[in-house]
Amino acid sequence: MQIYLVGGAVRDALLGLAVKDRDWVMVGATPEALVKHGFMPVGKDFPVFLHPLTHEEYALARTERKTAPGYHGFTFHAAPEVTLEQDLSRRDLTINAMAVLADYSHAAGVITATLVPDPKTWQAQGLLVDPFDGQRDIANKVLRHVSAAFSEDPVRVLRVARLAARFADFSVAPETMALMRAMVQSGEVDHLVAERVWQELTKGLMQATPSRMFEVLRDGGALERLLPGMQLGSDFNSILRVLDICAHLQAPLPVRLACLLQKELESAPHYLTRLRLPTDCRELVQVLARERRNIEHSGELDAAQLVQLLERCDALRKPQRFAQLLQACECLTQTGSSYPVARRLLAVLSAAQNIPTHSIAAAAIEAGTSGEKIGELIRLARVEAVKTAQEFAASRCFV
Numbered sequence: 001m002q003i004y005l006v007g008g009a010v011r012d013a014l015l016g017l018a019v020k021d022r023d024w025v026m027v028g029a030t031p032e033a034l035v036k037h038g039f040m041p042v043g044k045d046f047p048v049f050l051h052p053l054t055h056e057e058y059a060l061a062r063t064e065r066k067t068a069p070g071y072h073g074f075t076f077h078a079a080p081e082v083t084l085e086q087d088l089s090r091r092d093l094t095i096n097a098m099a100v101l102a103d104y105s106h107a108a109g110v111i112t113a114t115l116v117p118d119p120k121t122w123q124a125q126g127l128l129v130d131p132f133d134g135q136r137d138i139a140n141k142v143l144r145h146v147s148a149a150f151s152e153d154p155v156r157v158l159r160v161a162r163l164a165a166r167f168a169d170f171s172v173a174p175e176t177m178a179l180m181r182a183m184v185q186s187g188e189v190d191h192l193v194a195e196r197v198w199q200e201l202t203k204g205l206m207q208a209t210p211s212r213m214f215e216v217l218r219d220g221g222a223l224e225r226l227l228p229g230m231q232l233g234s235d236f237n238s239i240l241r242v243l244d245i246c247a248h249l250q251a252p253l254p255v256r257l258a259c260l261l262q263k264e265l266e267s268a269p270h271y272l273t274r275l276r277l278p279t280d281c282r283e284l285v286q287v288l289a290r291e292r293r294n295i296e297h298s299g300e301l302d303a304a305q306l307v308q309l310l311e312r313c314d315a316l317r318k319p320q321r322f323a324q325l326l327q328a329c330e331c332l333t334q335t336g337s338s339y340p341v342a343r344r345l346l347a348v349l350s351a352a353q354n355i356p357t358h359s360i361a362a363a364a365i366e367a368g369t370s371g372e373k374i375g376e377l378i379r380l381a382r383v384e385a386v387k388t389a390q391e392f393a394a395s396r397c398f399v
Contacts, residue, residue, distance in 0.1 A: 001028040003058075003113045004084060004099035004129065011095045013119040014138060024058045024113060025087055025099065028080045034058065037111050047078045052110060061087040085131050092156045093163070093176075094134040094144050101127045137173075144173035151179055154189045158200035158226075161216040168209035172216055180220035189225050194276050197226055205256045208247055211240035238334070246331045251324075254284040258328045261285050262292070284321060287313055288328050295329050298345055303387035306348050307379060315349050322349060344393075351389035352382040 009022045026034070031047050038052035047060045062078035063086050084099060091097040100122050102113040122128040123135075132146050143160055150156055157180050160172060172180075183189055204213035217223040218236070239260060246256040257277070262285070277285070291313055294301075298309060309315075315322035326346065330339035357378050364374045 001026060001033075002084070003027075003102045003104050003111075005102055005113075005115060006088070006099045007091070007096050010098045010100055010128075011134070011138070013100075014098075014122075014135065016119075022056050024056060024102070025061050025084065026058055027061045027082070027084050027087075029060055030080060031060070031078075034060075037106075037109065039111075053112075063087070063090060084129060088129070088131060089147060090149060091146055092150055092153070092159055094132040094137045094146055096134070097130075097132045097146050098134040099129040101129065141167070141170045142173050143167075143170050143176060145176045145179060148179070150176070151183050151186075151188065154183060154192050155196060155200065157183060157189055157217070157220060157222050158192070158197065158204075161213040161220070161222075162200055162204035162207065164216045165204045165207035165210050165213035168212050172219075177216075177220055180222065184221040184225055189222050192226065198276060201226075202253055202257070205243070205260070206253060210243040210247055210256065214240060214243070241334055242331050245334060249327065249331060251327055251331060254281045254321075255324050255328045255331065257281045258285045258288045258324075259331050262288055262328070262332065280321070284324055284328065287321075287325055291325070292329055292332070295326070295341060295345065298341060303383045303390060306345075306386050307352060307382050309345075310349060310352055310382075316352060319349060319353070347389060347393065348386050351385045355381045355385050357381075 004025045004027070005022060006025045007023050009019045012019050031041065031049075034049045035041065039049035039058060040052065041047065041049050042057075047062070049058045050056070051058060060078040061082040061084060063082055088097040088099060100115060100119075102115050104111055104113045106112075116122060116125060116127060123130075128135075137144050143163055145156075160176065160180065164170060164172060201213075204210055207213070214223060214236075217226065242259045243256060246259055251259075258281070291309070294309055294312075298306065301309065310322075313322050313325060323342075323346065326339070326342040330342055333339065355378070360378055360381055361374050364370075364377050369377070
């Protein structure tokens with residue numbers, strides 16, 4: 001039996017990046033032997049096991065065969081005679097099709113894999129397995145498919161685009177881009193379900209240069225299939241700039257998604273249901289589309305109108321979402337610099353939050369007031385607090 005570290009962990013180590021998740025492949029092993037050593041089987045489609053102590057994934061070397069359209073249409077074969085190169089040949093990109101031989105022990109009945117810690121020595125020591133020249137493509141900064149089998153899994157189109165967003169200085173090999181276009185034209189990409197599109201889309205949006213993901217999807221012809229209506233000419237380039245500003249400001253996912261869909265929502269509200277967005281993302285997209293113009297012109301509003309704006313945005317109950325709403329507006333200005341509107345409205349929110357609601361309600365009840373009238377008294381107190389804050393801010397401008 002041999003154990004290898006494989007995939008993205010090898011790629012990132014060779015690039016000098018921090019390795020977050022490690023995946024292992026075992027050659028010459030059987031499911032029975034792994035269970036005997038305490039590994040826990042997971043998944044139904046192919047034999048993957050969790051290590052009893054580290055809970056990292058260990059998979060048996062396997063081959064696969066396409067049996068139906070879509071990314072579920074595969075049968076897998078795992079057996080001791082399957083070689084490492086056969087396993088690597090089914091992977092998507094050359095930079096993900098490398099492996100490093102690990103040493104291992106059976107201390108206390110538990111298999112423990114260890115690696116030579118310095119990736120720079122792996123090749124010299126004969127530990128690095130690179131049958132498809134992944135190192136060359138790392139050096140040349142190229143995303144290149146391993147084989148024609150790439151076209152059998154439509155998820156790989158999204159993965160290439162996502163990796164392009166992470167490694168913005170990498171280009172997609174012309175032959176790989178041609179293969180992606182062929183997958184779109186054949187209808188293979190149409191078999192992707194909304195959940196899988198959402199999963200890969202969100203990962204790409206959270207990368208350092210999310211614009212690259214959409215550029216690659218557009219150039220590969222997949223964008224219009226996955227997100228109909230996103231081919232927007234000059235507006236499309238504007239959206240890409242906004243997304244990179246989001247990344248520069250380290251905006252959370254709801255903000256980035258709201259900025260992506262803000263223009264589309266006006267003419268294509270079906271995005272919210274077709275992508276099956278989480279509640280926090282869906283709500284932020286909706287309130288941004290409804291209130292962005294009011295926020296941009298909030299400097300023209302009086303205290304009562306500002307309190308109404310806070311209420312419409314549910315800012316008093318959800319201040320964190322209100323802060324995200326303001327950050328989305330900031331990104332959409334495309335300046336990436338200081339955004340005075342946010343500072344002003346957060347100060348307004350703070351003033352409205354600081355009124356003693358419990359004392360006002362208690363005094364009202366004692367005076368015989370009830371129901372909606374108590375709410376109106378609280379609202380009036382908020383308006384006065386905001387008015388006072390506005391007057392104080394105005395006075396400071398003239399100091």
